[in-house]
Amino acid sequence: MIPFDRNRALDILHNTEVHLTARAYIREISREFSLTPFQAKKVLTSLVQSQDVAYQDLYGSTYVMEGFSKPVRITNRFFILPPDIASIAGSNDIDIRISVGISFGTGHHPTTRLCLAALDNLFFSTRQSEHLQGGKAGDIGTGSGVLAIAACLAGISRCMAWETDPNAVSEAQRNVAANGLKNRINVIHDIMTVQDLRLSLVMANLRFPTLKQIAPDICSILVPGGNLILSGVRAWEMDNLKTHYSAMGFSIDWEREEKQWGAVTLTKKP
Structure with a gap:
């Protein structure tokens, strides 16, 4: 098990000014956590398997994006979720x-x-x-x-x-x-x-x-x-x-x- 901080790994996607390909994201993970490229690729695989990130086609190229397969709480009241996912919102959400x-x-x-x-x-x-x-x-x-x-x-x-x-x-x-x-x-x-x-x-x-x-x-x-x-x-x-x-x-x-x-x-x- 390669030790890494999930939130820090996702912050790489949050903070980037451009969309990242898998190769570019692996390079950033490697730099952020001082890992070898092989280890960084394992981290990306782990994030994909946990549905934290996903590959998305955009303008004819494939990029790594944050996953969107489950409800995401954005504020005290607002959840964002895909159309076909069951709600987990409370009565005031x-x-x-x-x-x-x-x-x-x-x-x-x-x-x-x-x-x-x-x-x-x-x-x-x-x-x-x-x-x-x-x-x-x-x-x-x-x-x-x-x-x-x-x-x-x-x-x-x-x-x-x-x-x-x-x-x-x-x-x-x-x-x-x-x-x-x-x-x-x-x-x-x-x-x-x-x-x-x-x-x-x-x-x-x-x-x-x-x-x-x-x-x-x-x-x-x-x-x-x-x-x-x-x-x-x-x-x-x-x-x-x-x-x-x-x-x-x-x-x-x-x-x-x-x-x-x-x-x-x-x-x-x-």
């Missing part, structure tokens, strides 16, 4: 059923977890939930649809989910259907355009330059007192993000960082 695809959204990326933590806090730990229950939301760059789904399961009545990637649109639509929300979530294959909307909640898990660019549009569709969840931001970009949105009339309510990524919840001032 919320299941989000997501199929593995090319889009972020299975809870493995820090920004997904941060956004779900922000939603958990907003709906279940603050008084803001009073005006959010039954309100309308928007999810800009929805990806797998996980945030739109989570918001509706937490109490939002309807959500518009914008996405420009046709593959992600298809995945989001399947995930929306798997959660029984086809009548409440509208997945839109387009960029978010300014419309006569009055949304109580807007979510955007995008990179900082994009969040900065679309700030005026977000402001125009969010009602006074409405809530905004932003992520996709590097830890060192957080101050600039907060400064930019504060100057546009938002107050900062909550923020958190994980593995050099950050998220923030803001309220549009009346």
